[in-house]
């Protein structure tokens with residue numbers, strides 16, 4: 001298993017620099033939450049980490065190997081990337097969508113080999129999809145579709161798992177389930193990177209935080225060491241209180257206009 005390393009990365013889009021000289025390490029066996037306000041550059045960072053975007057400067061490495069030099073098929077076998085708003089364009093069953101996550105491991109022709117069937121069952125069960133397995137994915141609610149796409153991302157047990165907003169649109173139980181699934185992948189030694197706006201979920205489930213704003217890295221490190229009220233206030237321009245008790249951590253955003 002390998003760390004994913006961004007080394008002096010810069011990304012430009014037209015005249016704008018979207019990511020400024022970012023160096024950081026996503027550790028294998030860790031779940032890293034990438035946090036920051038809208039437009040901070042989180043999805044751009046995930047695109048880079050997935051090898052879908054080539055930086056204008058710097059390198060992205062999986063262990064010792066530059067991502068850009070890993071062949072497309074091998075990369076598809078080693079990493080799964082679930083972008084924001086991933087969807088399904090035509091009516092294909094939930095089970096088939098999940099099985100598509102195994103495509104990089106399949107022979108080019110023929111049916112799904114027997115040895116891969118248990119992985120699909122496991123992913124369906126893990127994402128609470130057994131009752132929906134025969135439904136067309138085009139006829140799912142937003143949250144059901146999000147669970148289906150997460151199952152597709154985890155079914156191949158990739159070494160590098162990158163997920164953009166895995167809990168958006170999920171109800172509380174399924175959101176916690178999704179984070180637990182990702183946590184389990186990290187506990188199994190995988191490198192798991194999640195961009196997320198829900199700070200309660202991030203702080204309770206992630207090992208590490210990467211905080212970015214305006215394309216600049218504010219901080220990175222273990223949640224317990226780097227996350228403070230000051231950091232979150234600077235990140236989001238809102239007064240923030242972090243509440244800790246035996247059940248975990250909760251973040252409260254304070255609306256100054258209400259107390260005025």
Ligand SMILES: Nc1ncnc2c1ncn2[C@@H]1O[C@H](COP(=O)(O)OP(=O)(O)OP(=O)(O)O)[C@@H](O)[C@H]1O
Nearest residue numbers: 013014018036037038039040041042043044045195
């Ligand atoms: N293809 C593009 N061309 C030009 N600018 C882009 C492009 N994609 C993203 N951007 C800009 O880059 C910046 C970072 O976008 P990005 O999607 O990475 O932010 P984000 O942190 O994921 O935001 P959000 O929380 O809203 O999803 C934004 O200002 C965005 O408008």
